[in-house]
Amino acid sequence: MAEETAALPSLQTVLNELEVQRKELSNLKIKAYLFLASGITLIAIGAMLGSLVIAGAICGGILIIFSIVFFSKAGQKFSDYRDQFKQRVVSSALKSIDQSLKIEYKYGLPENDFINSQLFTQRPDRYTSEDQIYGNAGKTQFAFSEVHAEYKTETQTKNGRQEHWHTILKGIVFWADFNKNFNGLTVVKPKDMGNALGAWISDKMPIFSSSSKQLVKLESPEFNKAFVTYSTDQVEARYILTPAMMERLCELNDKSGATISVSFIGSYVYIAFPLEKDYFEPPVFKSLLTTKSLDEDLSIIRFMYSIIAELDLNTRIWGKE
Template sequence: MAQDFISNPQIQPVLAELETLRKKIVSKQTQGWGAIAFGILLLIIAVAYSAVIIGVVVGAAAIIPGVVILYKISDEGALYKSRFKHEIIGAALSSIDQNLTINPNNGIAEEEFKFSQLFTQEPDRYHTEDLITGKIDKTAFYFAEVHAEYKTETQGKNGRQTHWHDILKGIVFTADFNKNFNGITVIRPKDFGATLGAWFSKNVYSFGNKNVVELENDGFNKNFVVYSTDQIEARYILTPALMEKINDLNSRSAYTVSLSFIDSRTYIAFPLDHNYFEAPVFKSLLKPDLLKNDMAILGFMYDIVHELDLNTRIWTKQ
């Protein structure tokens, strides 16, 4: 799919134009950082030979132009990245489905991130971008990249130190489940304590052993633990067919997924180790595999609605 998209005659002129801009940015960045490095080297040499004043003058003469070059090219770098997301990723989305759109500057609001009940360690630092929205039949959905972190502080011999830990670095997906849930049902990775230690450590709603839902699906129970404030509703949601679909979805993901069903929505978290939809700077835009990973994750997210049968509309909101 990625190669077919890249070879599209309508896309190739845009890629060629952006490739020219990319090369210009790389060239200017190389000049700028080269000048700065050369200036620092001259300063070090001058200090070593006790010629500090000369070193400062000569070093500054090289460093200042380098800084100016980097400053001037920064706007073109921002334009390049913006055009890549709007024109290339945007067109890639349309090639999958005309209803799919991207808004690079929007994402999943922090309040919704907390509301999902998936991430119960409240973030001290939160960033989200690349909101992608779509609709399949009557099912509206959206997803975005999220990087949420919390901090801890330790007192050492060198003073107080701050350490940052990931709550989630990945994608949060949400879709209309077409049913108003009475309770809250959360599906957590069985091994979340080892792989996602920050998750669920301080729950907004405190789940305990009495909230564990026992389900008769060994394959599902091997991967997940289910908690719910409404045992009957949880079993109504998690039919044997849906559990199989969640297992299938999980098997296609690099890391164990997590889900919640709250109000009338389902939330799914996908931990990832790659930042998607970013314009490469030191890699040609003209390579056939340019969008291989991006197209794969786009297709994967788009298929979730079908995987979980969210568009069958078997329930009616009340």
Template sequence: MSTNFTLPPAVQKVVAELEIQRKKIVSNKLQGWSFIVFGIICFVIGVVLGLAILAIVGFIIAIPGAIILFRIGESVSNYKSRFKQEVIGAALNSVDKSLTLDPNRGIVESEFTSSQLFTTSPDRYNTEDLISGKIDKTSFYFAEVHAEYKTEVQTKNGRQVTWHDILKGIIFTADFNKNFNGVTVVRPKNFGSKIGAWFSKNVYSFGDKNVVELENENFNKNFVIYSTDQIEARYILTPAMMEKINDLNQRSAYTISLSFIDTRMYIAFPLDKNYFEPPVFKTLLKPDLLDDDMSVLTFMYDIVRELDLNTRIWTKQ
């Protein structure tokens, strides 16, 4: 997934303003951390050498640094908010006027769970950057999700808590114009890879009796199909649909997974970075500023066309 996106002149002006704000944030961060590090060094030396005055001075020096870092929190939030609303928002409009971004919303945890892509319930859940739109008859939305579960082990030093990812990536969902009677899940077959092994533990688990055998060699190399309604699964996964899912999977960085439930289709895309975030310690004034973000955006936007979801082979009952 790659693209070259040129910022409109009006947006370039916003980026120039944000670059000034970014530099000020970096300067304040460096100043704050300088006070803190120097204060800690003085404090440690004072403690080691038994110089109480030096230790106290070190503690006092660190206080302004902590205050500086605390105060720039609002500036950082404003910087990120303006970038998402004014820069990413303009990029969305360049693709389709119907696209909207809500940085503070996402896929709610209850929907994440009810998608039945995952067996593990999250102990910690975060979602943001909800992007919604409509192409012809098909409404869709997607958002970044980071869902985790924890394990606890009792050791001689006390209870040790470890956090594990259920999903770090994007959940995409679209209207399928069909009230499904059952649940159909398409999961990766290649469990040899890291992502495949991850899915083998976390994707919704069905019994062997729920396996659906379909005559598509390429599809069967990549995926295993499970369904509570074998007939319905065959109606959903037509030869044309399987080819399109294969093509979509080829374009994705990691193996995707899908579920068809109620009236919607869900797709999980594991990703290795957080998108739609402005850099803080790197300049905004670079030609490829939005290339990665636009690659993901156009990829998600094209899913409706890739899977031909506007062709209504059913009507809702």
């Protein structure tokens, strides 16, 4: 609590400073929109009146050029404002939760790590990740990043090829040092139609499942209702997914909106949370001082931070420090 109150005054001053920037920015944006709207209106009026086409087009054009100038100014200002927000506001919000937490807003989970985590079998064709937050909760190192991964399909139509982009994951990938040693790979996937069918095939007709991973049939009915589990090692999968761990993962899953995916590989646990919202972004048209946006950011950070306790990863009694 002492840390929190100590961090708060500085956060308040930062917010006050940034609020000035935000007001300038929102004014610029409003101006830009106004110029754009009036430019378009002038051109439209000119065109309707017929005789004033050229005059309307010239005046309207000038206004639109103004609006473009304002937009580009606003763009520069916004990226500065956004950087400041992440560097100062999010940073000190992080410190209010735990002194060890830091943000690297330009970095995220590297694409290779995302693929190697094996959370998803589909390889992404387009991948972005940012806002890496990392630190320790007790003895356990952890980090999380916003990730947007998509894959592409192409269909042949009359008008040529058409690209379709499908989301693999939009949300947050969390990873932490796991408290037990293991060598293989264990993946826990949401039990949707495709995964349920895949599980049925690899159970009933193992000839048709080419994967090196085997279906793991676990005892918890609640867990099996939500997830399908695969692993390279049946015993190791159960060593990781103890009855207590299954219960904890179910609880974690209940707290998040969409079903989570979990993988255990290379002594790390990776958890993917599909989320709609873009987190850690500053508001432009809403005040920073009364904003609820920061509350949402804080609550997601607290949620991620609490996973360590939730999954009991600080209990280090299994031969791994």
